[in-house]
Amino acid sequence: MSDEDVAGRGGHRLDRIRLTGVSATGYHGVFPHERREGQTFVADVVAHVDTRRAAATDDLAHTLDYGALAEQVVAVLAGEPADLIETVAERIAATVLGHPQVQAVDVAVHKPQAPITVPFGDVVVEVRRDRTWLPAAEPLAADAPRWHPVAGPSPASAPAEPDPAGEPLAVVPAPVAPAPVVPAVPALAPPDPDPLALAAATTVLPAAPPPADPPGPVPGPVLPEARPADDDVVDAELVQDALDAAPDGPVEVVLAIGSNLGAAQDTLRDAVADLAAVPGVEVLDVSALARTAPVGGPEQPDFLNAVVIARTTLSPRDLLRATSGIEQAHGRERQVHWGPRTLDIDIIVYGHVSAVTDDLELPHPRAHERAFVLQPWAQVRPDAVLHGLGGGPVAALAATAPDRDGVRWLALDWLTAPVPAALPDPGAADDAAAADPLGRLDP
Numbered sequence: 001m002s003d004e005d006v007a008g009r010g011g012h013r014l015d016r017i018r019l020t021g022v023s024a025t026g027y028h029g030v031f032p033h034e035r036r037e038g039q040t041f042v043a044d045v046v047a048h049v050d051t052r053r054a055a056a057t058d059d060l061a062h063t064l065d066y067g068a069l070a071e072q073v074v075a076v077l078a079g080e081p082a083d084l085i086e087t088v089a090e091r092i093a094a095t096v097l098g099h100p101q102v103q104a105v106d107v108a109v110h111k112p113q114a115p116i117t118v119p120f121g122d123v124v125v126e127v128r129r130d131r132t133w134l135p136a137a138e139p140l141a142a143d144a145p146r147w148h149p150v151a152g153p154s155p156a157s158a159p160a161e162p163d164p165a166g167e168p169l170a171v172v173p174a175p176v177a178p179a180p181v182v183p184a185v186p187a188l189a190p191p192d193p194d195p196l197a198l199a200a201a202t203t204v205l206p207a208a209p210p211p212a213d214p215p216g217p218v219p220g221p222v223l224p225e226a227r228p229a230d231d232d233v234v235d236a237e238l239v240q241d242a243l244d245a246a247p248d249g250p251v252e253v254v255l256a257i258g259s260n261l262g263a264a265q266d267t268l269r270d271a272v273a274d275l276a277a278v279p280g281v282e283v284l285d286v287s288a289l290a291r292t293a294p295v296g297g298p299e300q301p302d303f304l305n306a307v308v309i310a311r312t313t314l315s316p317r318d319l320l321r322a323t324s325g326i327e328q329a330h331g332r333e334r335q336v337h338w339g340p341r342t343l344d345i346d347i348i349v350y351g352h353v354s355a356v357t358d359d360l361e362l363p364h365p366r367a368h369e370r371a372f373v374l375q376p377w378a379q380v381r382p383d384a385v386l387h388g389l390g391g392g393p394v395a396a397l398a399a400t401a402p403d404r405d406g407v408r409w410l411a412l413d414w415l416t417a418p419v420p421a422a423l424p425d426p427g428a429a430d431d432a433a434a435a436d437p438l439g440r441l442d443p
């Protein structure tokens with residue numbers, strides 16, 4: 001199997017969960033006797049994931065449960081027959097990628113009893129698939145039946161029956177209940193009494209059942225949509241995860257907006273209006289405007305930052321699409337990491353959802369250490385609590401954040417007040433702290 005590293009966001013090597021030698025009797029093969037009699041198939045799986053959150057919390061709910069994974073692999077091996085072990089490998093890869101926290105997967109399917117006419121040790125097909133190089137087969141369906149060589153699919157709950165010839169059925173793969181699926185990363189915080197937030201946490205990322213639970217009706221994996229079997233144009237959009245699911249009801253979200261290029265205050269005002277105009281987004285509150293020293297990146301002008309509290313019925317990823325669209329409409333370019341920008345919109349929290357995926361991380365992974373986010377947030381929601389790793393009461397985090405001294409001033413009426421002459425270029429005057437052009441709040 002490929003031993004090449006898989007890089008996660010930021011270029012770091014992803015961690016690996018390796019499961020080897022999972023075996024089951026399956027009915028794959030092109031020959032009738034293979035379909036009839038079955039043989040042993042063995043699979044090795046390496047899931048490439050970021051295990052830090054699970055390790056930090058020592059919580060199974062934040063990683064891939066290898067027990068559940070093994071059951072899913074067996075269900076594919078012992079499931080619907082395919083002619084080729086290539087197809088079996090793709091099905092396993094698709095099933096493993098159904099776990100949103102898995103960024104890439106290596107699968108090897110061995111067929112040690114393959115009908116080969118010369119002595120041989122093993123024959124194995126190895127594939128690596130990820131979210132850009134997608135599997136070319138369907139994943140295991142949540143309600144996949146076990147396979148019977150004579151009768152075909154049969155409900156997992158049905159007892160073995162004699163076959164028409166009066167003989168007991170020869171080989172019935174072990175009943176495999178659809179494996180419980182570990183959610184992307186469920187909320188770390190205790191359930192929020194706010195029914196909206198709770199709905200978000202439980203609907204978007206359902207909590208994992210405790211490992212000791214007997215197999216029962218559990219939600220299946222969030223799977224790629226069906227596609228024609230021989231469609232070799234693989235559409236990256238087809239792989240979905242829990243962050244694509246719309247919530248049952250409106251969810252409160254916190255968005256951080258920032259700008260340090262062009263007419264920053266006008267841009268931020270427009271951004272608030274643009275957000276309010278997105279169908280499925282209702283702006284509830286907008287914080288004071290902060291003038292902040294740049295954190296990280298090259299030398300650049302001060303930022304203007306604010307926080308928007310909104311309510312949304314969009315899925316987390318649809319919300320990200322909407323915010324990215326607004327950034328682009330305001331001429332956002334990504335040339336320099338943490339470089340100057342006309343408009344930046346970060347999703348700080350989406351209800352109590354916690355998730356780490358390639359394109360969206362919730363809560364925003366750096367929010368807990370950014371006074372330019374925390375101070376405006378605490379100003380508009382003094383009792384807010386940031387959940388997740390490094391979280392805590394927002395006001396307290398703001399008071400200790402490393403960049404707290406860079407938050408120069410806060411202006412309350414920035415949405416309605418005319419833009420003062422001193423403001424168009426936030427980076428122009430370094431003595432802005434002293435010469436507060438709006439003279440409102442002193443942080």
Ligand SMILES: Nc1ncnc2c1ncn2[C@@H]1O[C@H](COP(=O)(O)OP(=O)(O)OP(=O)(O)O)[C@@H](O)[C@H]1O
Nearest residue numbers: 334338344345346347348359360361362363364366
């Ligand atoms: N919570 C989140 N909010 C917004 N973007 C996110 C989030 N989590 C992950 N991303 C991803 O981050 C990518 C890069 O975002 P962006 O260029 O705005 O980063 P940045 O603002 O320069 O840095 P930072 O993420 O540290 O604020 C986005 O395209 C998006 O897919």
Ligand SMILES: Nc1nc2c(c(=O)[nH]1)N=C(CO)CN2
Nearest residue numbers: 258292293294295303338372
């Ligand atoms: N003061 C300040 N510094 C930053 C900001 C920002 O909005 N304000 N955004 C960054 C990347 O999102 C990096 N650094």
